[in-house]
Amino acid sequence: MKKIEILRIESLSRAPLVVEGYLFEGSDPKAPSIAIVGAMGGDTILPLYCASTMVDFFKNKIEKENIKGNILIIPSINHYALNIGKRFWPLDNTDLNMMFPGYELGETTQRIAKKVFDVLNGYTYGIILEKRPDPAVCLPYIKLYKSGYEDLKAAKKFGFKILHHKKMKSIDTVTLQYNWQLWGTKAFSIMCSNETQIDKKIASQINQAMTRFMDKSGIIDYHIFNGYESTVINRDSIEVIKSLKSGIFIGKELPGNYVSKDQVIGEVVHSLEGNIIYEILSPCNGMITCVYSNSLIYENAVAFRVAKIG
Numbered sequence: 645m646k647k648i649e650i651l652r653i654e655s656l657s658r659a660p661l662v663v664e665g666y667l668f669e670g671s672d673p674k675a676p677s678i679a680i681v682g683a684m685g686g687d688t689i690l691p692l693y694c695a696s697t698m699v700d701f702f703k704n705k706i707e708k709e710n711i712k713g714n715i716l717i718i719p720s721i722n723h724y725a726l727n728i729g730k731r732f733w734p735l736d737n738t739d740l741n742m743m744f745p746g747y748e749l750g751e752t753t754q755r756i757a758k759k760v761f762d763v764l765n766g767y768t769y770g771i772i773l774e775k776r777p778d779p780a781v782c783l784p785y786i787k788l789y790k791s792g793y794e795d796l797k798a799a800k801k802f803g804f805k806i807l808h809h810k811k812m813k814s815i816d817t818v819t820l821q822y823n824w825q826l827w828g829t830k831a832f833s834i835m836c837s838n839e840t841q842i843d844k845k846i847a848s849q850i851n852q853a854m855t856r857f858m859d860k861s862g863i864i865d866y867h868i869f870n871g872y873e874s875t876v877i878n879r880d881s882i883e884v885i886k887s888l889k890s891g892i893f894i895g896k897e898l899p900g901n902y903v904s905k906d907q908v909i910g911e912v913v914h915s916l917e918g919n920i921i922y923e924i925l926s927p928c929n930g931m932i933t934c935v936y937s938n939s940l941i942y943e944n945a946v947a948f949r950v951a952k953i954g
Contacts, residue, residue, distance in 0.1 A: 645703050650718065651759035653752070661723055663756070665763065668702045668715040670863070675713030676768035678863050679829075680854065681760075681820065682718060683773075684740045685732065686725025690836040690843070691773030694850045695719040701851070706866055713863040716767065721760060741774070742815070744823040761823065769798070769861065770824045770831035771854060776838045778946065782934040783899045784850050786874070787833040789816055793825035796876065799832055801860040802853040803871015805900070806933060806951065808835070809878050838937060877951055883930065885948040889922035891915045893941035895948075901932045903950065910947055915940070929953045 646667040653661040670677070682688070682695025696719045702711065720726060724734050732739050738753045746758025764770060776782055785806040788794045799807050816822055824831035834850055837843070856871055858864045887893070892913040903909055903926040910924035924947050934949040941947060 648763075650763050651756060653756070663718065663721050663723070663760065665716050665718040666699045666703075668711050668717075670711050670713040670715070671709055672712040676861055676863055677714040677716075677766075678769040678771065678858060678861075679716040679764050679767040680718070680771045681721070681764070681773065683720040683726060684722055684820075685775065686722055686728065686730040686734075687838075687840065688773070688775040688836075689840055690847060690850075691775060692720055692726070693842050694773055694836070694847050694854075697847065698851055698854065701855070706864065710865045711863075712865060713768070715858070715863065716763070718760070718763075721756065741772075741820055742818050744818055744820045745827070757820075761820075764820075764824065765827055765829070767829050769857075769863070770821075770829045771857075772820050772824075772831065772833045773836060773850070774833045775836050776934070778934075779838055779937045780934040780946075780949075781837045781839065781899055781937045782835065782949075784837075784846060784853070785835050785933070787821075787835050789819075789822055789825075791822055791825055793822075795830045798830055798857075798861070800874045801857045802832070802834070802874070803856050804834075804853055804874055805872045805931075807874040807876045809876050811879065875951070881952055882933070883927050883950045883952055884946055885909075885924060885927065885950065886944050887912055887922065887924060887936075887941050887947045888943065890941060890943045890945075891921055892939060893936055893947065895935045897932050897935070897948075899932050899935055902953075903930060903932060905929050910935075912941060924948065926950055 650663045683692040743753045743757035745761045747754040748758045787808050789812045821831045889912045894911045897909045907926045912922040914921045930950040930952045936947045
């Protein structure tokens with residue numbers, strides 16, 4: 645393992661920002677390579693944990709000869725935001741994942757993105773560990789833009805239940821996934837729940853999926869059980885269910901559970917009087933993909949997302 649310095653930014657008031665990567669060199673120069681990017685935001689704790697435990701896996705739990713292709717893991721980029729629990733770059737509130745491919749003469753986050761992208765460019769595959777922006781507990785899944793450069797067949801090697809083939813917006817052209825794909829890397833985003841506490845079961849599912857992908861792609865020789873045959877969904881496949889009342893939210897189903905049409909999947913309780921004031925019904929047969937994660941819910945807030953069956 646080589647620990648490499650990707651960038652260093654001096655600070656007048658605190659320690660320098662030093663972004664480091666962990667490079668595990670493969671034994672086969674013809675094998676494909678992969679880079680994994682963890683926390684780009686200050687509230688992306690599960691991506692940070694998953695990336696750091698993958699470093700431990702390759703450092704301590706797999707034989708060196710079983711690593712065939714080069715593997716680079718960058719657990720964290722935005723340390724300043726992580727240190728204070730702030731989502732975006734603290735100095736100007738910008739999103740690092742909206743700054744790619746970067747610009748070496750631009751603002752600080754553009755310069756960071758440029759340095760990082762220069763190191764990432766050229767890998768066969770790329771994985772971005774992302775956190776959902778909304779307050780939701782969700783199944784981990786692959787997000788893949790309809791960019792014209794995406795590889796759906798390769799994305800299914802992760803073995804997640806769901807693969808969200810997402811229509812691009814103009815703003816998505818400055819994300820790492822799109823720019824990585826544009827420059828020839830087959831990039832995928834693994835979407836994680838918006839939670840500040842680590843769910844080791846979900847983290848294990850994500851790390852197993854990454855390990856499975858690397859084994860099936862010839863990057864490592866480390867056999868693991870097959871996952872799911874991923875179902876490809878798009879926006880039309882998802883029913884978004886909103887609460888028509890505000891109050892205390894009680895979810896009755898978990899992500900991954902199958903539900904029937906008109907089944908009660910949640911309740912809203914009057915926050916002062918304690919009685920149920922609204923029952924949330926599933927509008928279709930399907931599988932819960934996301935559940936609102938806060939205890940208090942507002943009127944018209946998204947309570948559930950259900951992937952439709954049929």
